[in-house]
Amino acid sequence: MSYPPGPPQSQYHSLLQGAIPPQQSLHSSAPPPLPPLPPVSQQAHWSSPSLVQPQLQQQQQITGSSNVPDYTRTLRAVSSASQVQHGAPPSPIPSPAPSSPGPASSNLQGFVPPGLQSKNRQELAALARDDETLTAMFEAAHPASTQHAETISILTTQVKQTAARILDKEQAIADARARAEDELKDAQELDGQWRAVEKRMYDALAPYSAARLRAKLGSATAEAEHVSEALAGSFLDTGAGRGGYASAGVDVGQFVREYRRVRRIYHLRKERVDRWNEERVGGAGRVR
Numbered sequence: 001m002s003y004p005p006g007p008p009q010s011q012y013h014s015l016l017q018g019a020i021p022p023q024q025s026l027h028s029s030a031p032p033p034l035p036p037l038p039p040v041s042q043q044a045h046w047s048s049p050s051l052v053q054p055q056l057q058q059q060q061q062i063t064g065s066s067n068v069p070d071y072t073r074t075l076r077a078v079s080s081a082s083q084v085q086h087g088a089p090p091s092p093i094p095s096p097a098p099s100s101p102g103p104a105s106s107n108l109q110g111f112v113p114p115g116l117q118s119k120n121r122q123e124l125a126a127l128a129r130d131d132e133t134l135t136a137m138f139e140a141a142h143p144a145s146t147q148h149a150e151t152i153s154i155l156t157t158q159v160k161q162t163a164a165r166i167l168d169k170e171q172a173i174a175d176a177r178a179r180a181e182d183e184l185k186d187a188q189e190l191d192g193q194w195r196a197v198e199k200r201m202y203d204a205l206a207p208y209s210a211a212r213l214r215a216k217l218g219s220a221t222a223e224a225e226h227v228s229e230a231l232a233g234s235f236l237d238t239g240a241g242r243g244g245y246a247s248a249g250v251d252v253g254q255f256v257r258e259y260r261r262v263r264r265i266y267h268l269r270k271e272r273v274d275r276w277n278e279e280r281v282g283g284a285g286r287v288r
Helices: 009-019 040-047 049-063 070-086 103-108 121-128 131-141 143-168 170-208 210-238 244-248 252-277
Strands: none
């Protein structure tokens, strides 16, 4: 009986030894003898697309997607090897592509859950088709899954402790908020009172502001000039008669003294206005 070309015999030994250790497979019988290797002349057909492609598709259907753990693909390969018992030709198992596994994938390689050590070949073949059971066994037995659960437990404890501390401070925060609101209301009332006092203060100081003082000084200067001009005009009109100032009863000396007094006031005020306009008064600029 001849078989089509297949993979080397050592590949089946490595798969069987990696999935089912001989010393722990208590319920399994000795594996049947493996088929002999094909002649060297037939090995050239291994690269033929007509032979390799259907065999690869069959192997992909058996092993499934690459997202399952490595031991799942190993179990599926073992279940496919059981076809030798019934005289069926073995399907080729392609070698995995060389890659640089990361930390997570390196932890998965070579890991077999302890519950699979005592299973026979038929039970392993049934488990190879149950991804949920294999994933549950992996999550329950793998050290990385246990470490992940411990990390989640520690973080959960920390979150609960932080939440307890926050809840303990909740009442103190509420009391502080109430006190802050009361103090804010008091501050707003005091601010309103201060604004009223400030308004009265500015109203009282308004007559003494620079603009008001400048306006009063200008009005007083104009008034002094008007009084002096009126006094001089009245004196001249009185002395224009035939009898002169003597017949009119006008005291010239008194008029001169009064006129000089009025003009002195006018010139003093005029000098102050000029000083203000020239910004020679402290704290007062030019008022236009």
